[in-house]
Amino acid sequence: MNGRWATRCAATILLFSMTQTSVSQTVEDGVRCLHELKQSVGDPDGHLAWNFSNTAVGFVCNFVGVGCWNSQENCVLSVSLPSMSLTGSIPSGLQFCSGVTTLDLSDNSLTGPIPPNLCEWIPYLVKLDLSGNSLTGSIPPELSNCSFLNFLDLSSNSLSGAIPASLSGLERLRTLDLSNNHLSGAIPASLADSFTSSSFDSNDGHPVSSHCDSRSHTGLIIIIAAGIFGAIASHPRVLRPEMLLLI
Template identity: 40%
Template sequence: MADDTKFLHLFLLLSSSSFCFSSELDIQCLRSVKQSVIDSNGVLNSSWDFDNYDRSSYDWYICRFIGVDCWHPDEGRVLSLRLGNLGLEGLFPEGLKDCTSMSSLDLSNNNFSGPIPYDIAQQMPYLTYLDLSKNSFSGEIPQSIANLAYLNLLKLQHNELSGQIPERFSMLTRLTTFSVADNFLSGPIPTFAHDFSPLYFAGNRDLCGAPLDECPRSRRWRLIPIRLRRINDESSIGAAVGFVLGFVVAFYFHLFCCERLLPCVFRA
C-alpha cells in the first residue's frame, strides 16, 4: 500500500512538472509571435499583455488573449491561434514550434509576406487546420506539408506562390478542403483522395490536370525536336553525299576533257 502511494505521488509530481513545462513553452510561443509580427492596428499589443498578470493564475490568463483558444482554461495549453483579419504584417510568425499542442492556425486576410517555412510540418506536426489565404506569401509550397497527417483543411488561395503543387500532397488522405486559387502555380495537380471544385485551382498560370483541363502529353512534345533533329541529320548527310558525288563527276569530266584536248594542242 505504501509503495502504491509513493508511486501515485511520483506520478502526480511528474505530471505537474510536465504540465508547467508545457505552459511555459506556450507562453514563450505567444511572446515570440507578438515580437515577430508588425501589429499596425495594435490588436495584440492591447490584448497580449505579458507584464500585468497574477502568476498563480497565469495559465488561464493567456487563454483570454484575442485569437487564443486553449484546450482547457485551467491548463494554458494553446489549442488554436485565430489571427485572421487583424492587419498583421511581416514574415511568417516565429516561435510557433513552442505551441506544442496547437492543432489550428489561421493567419488569413493579413499582410504577411515572404516564404512559408520549409519545415512547417516539423514546427506544428499536429495541425488539422491551416489557413494562410489572402496574404502575400511567395515562393514554393513546402513539400513538408505532406507530412501533416492529420490535416483536414489547407487554404493557400490569394497569395503569390509559384512552382508546382507538391505531388506528395496525394498522401493527405484526410484533406477535405484545399484551395490554391489565384497564385502563380503551374504543372499538374496531384491526385487527391477527395474531389475538389475547379474554383479552388482557378487563377493560376499553366496549372493543369483534374479538375482542370488535361495536361499536355509530355511524350508528344518530346517527339517534335527528335523528328526535327532527324530531318536535320538526314539533310546534312544528303548534302555531304551530293557534294562528294559532284566532286567525283567534276573530276572525271576534267580528265575526259583533258584527254580529248591534249592531242589537239600537240598538233598545233
C-alpha cells in the first residue's frame, strides 16, 4: 500500500512540475515573442513603445496591441498591430508566440515572403490578417497546418503564383480574402464553392474556378459559332468550305 501511495505521489508531483514548467515556458515565450517582434520590425512612428524593464506580473498585457489570457499572466493571446507603418519582414520572433490565436499586421509596410513555417510557430491561430502590405512570393501551402484558422486575409499584397489546393483542408475557415494580388491559375473547387468571387477579385493572373473551365470553354465555342452563323446569314456570299470545317 505504502509503495503504491508513494508511486502515485511521485507521479502527481512530476505532473505538477511539468505543468508549472509548461506554464512558465509559455510566459517566458510570450515576453520573448514581443521583445523579438519589436526588435525585428521598423517602427518609424514609435507605436511599439513597449518597456520590458517592468517585470511585474502581467506587464505585457498593458502593451499597445497586445491581448492576454488574463491580466495576471504574461501569456499572450493576441497581437494586433494594424495601420502602424511598421516596416521589415514578417518577424521570425513569432516563433515564440506559440499561444497566440490572433495575429493582425494589416495595413503596414511589411515586405518579403510569408514564412512557410508560420503555422509551426503559431499552431493555434484562429485569425490571420496580413492584408494591405507589400508581401511577395507565393502563398505557402503550409498555411493549411493552421487547422483552427477561421479568418484569413492576405488581400492587397503582391503575392503571386497559384492558390494552394491545400487551403481547402481548412475546415473551420469562414472568411477568406485573397483579392488584389498577382495570383494566377485555377481556384481550388472547394474554395470556389465556399466563398464568393470577391474573395479572388482583382488578381493580375485572373484566377478562375477549376470546375468552370470546361463550361467556359464550351460557352466560348458556342459564342464563336453563333457569331460565324450570324455573319453567314447577313452575308451568304462569304460562306466558304473552310468555315464549315472550323465550326
